[in-house]
Amino acid sequence: MTLTTIKVQSAVRDDLARLAADDLGGVTLGAALEHLLIEYRKARVLAAFARLRADPEAWGSYQGELDVWDGAPAGGES
Template sequence: MTMTTIKVRSDIRDRLARVATEDLGGVTLDTALEALLLEHHKAQILAAYDRLKNDPEAWAAYTAEQDEWDGTASDGLTGDAWKITQ
């Protein structure tokens, strides 16, 4: 993979290094940055679902479509029945 250089303030680099060391088990700064970007992306997705849930009509349409797709599995399971329990 091609590498590049980016300019960041030294305090930002130091904070990223702390996250990489203390929170992510000593990974490289590259890996830490990637993890933080993934976390940000997941937060955006969850926020979008929250916005959807706040619109009852849109949420009803979404769940109705999910129910239709669940029926395509033709496995006979409904709702949470497919989840593995211990």
């Protein structure tokens, strides 16, 4: 694994260190950043699904596509 250095304000570093210690069981700052990035990406996906679901036409189209995939043969069979 290659390591690098980033510059952040000391207050940001301190907040991240507190989060790593208090909320994430004392993980390293790198592991805390990774955790936060994963949670951020999950939140973006959930927000996109919420926007999709809020549009009845788009949600219906999405559900229709799922139905097609659910009916598709397994293993690439035709």
